[in-house]
């Protein structure tokens with residue numbers, strides 16, 4: 001028997017029953033008087049990552065929070081990812097204490113705020129975030145907009161509840177947030193583009209939530225360099241299997257063996273889609289035969305598209 005103990009799953013299991021590593025995000029929202037309010041959040045994850053009309057994040061929060069109330073009112077928010085710095089984390093914990101109005105919280109706020117880049121009236125963003133996602137709540141999914149009828153009900157909302165977008169329980173809310181803009185501090189944007197090394201990553205705090213009523217726990221990142229783990233070459237496909245796939249594509253474009261050699265590391269389940277995308281780029285650029293040179297050119301085009 002492995003050395004495990006079974007735990008009773010309780011409310012807020014992610015912090016009461018687990019050591020769950022999470023990002024530390026300060027969310028800015030727009031108040032009715034046009035000012036920006038900040039609240040701290042960790043339950044913020046990618047939701048639609050591909051294959052949909054748009055990209056989205058999901059936020060799980062208390063429906064009576066200033067953040068939820070503001071999103072219900074005007075649908076806008078910005079997800080500001082803070083750097084690992086004690087003073088920022090201290091401020092995030094202060095902004096994470098429930099029960100204060102936006103005006104009370106914001107009067108002593110240490111974060112410098114600036115305008116973002118997404119269109120329309122928006123909350124300000126944190127100047128010193130390493131990355132910011134400016135978002136709009138998609139209130140059409142699951143008729144989430146019906147939650148707007150409950151704005152101002154801060155003592156708990158009565159059923160019925162939605163399953164995943166809008167008010168989802170007496171005190172809970174889920175928001176599917178359409179990504180309007182991703183803003184990245186310049187040096188990290190360059191690092192993403194130019195290839196990553198151990199020192200390319202921002203210092204980010206990893207938090208573990210409230211494990212007791214006294215402390216909010218997190219792990220500092222400063223001084224710790226990310227380590228890379230090579231993807232096993234044994235996972236690579238054979239050139240023959242790439243060629244087999246390439247020859248069966250319903251496209252005019254042809255692939256040479258040298259070009260196929262360059263694609264052996266594409267995981268098998270993605271091979272057909274990747275080759276189709278490569279062929280489509282070739283067609284758009286007037287390439288009939290993808291040889292090594294054309295493959296390099298297409299790789300450059302795909303890289304710039306990212």
Ligand SMILES: Cc1cc2nc3c(=O)[nH]c(=O)nc-3n(C[C@H](O)[C@H](O)[C@H](O)COP(=O)(O)O)c2cc1C
Nearest residue numbers: 039040041042043061062065066067093096097098
């Ligand atoms: C680092 C950190 C992460 C937090 N993450 C969440 C979260 O994901 N969801 C949530 O409902 N509350 C979370 N909280 C608690 C909220 O910050 C708290 O409810 C706060 O009152 C929200 O501020 P607001 O009312 O101005 O939106 C977190 C607190 C801290 C310090």
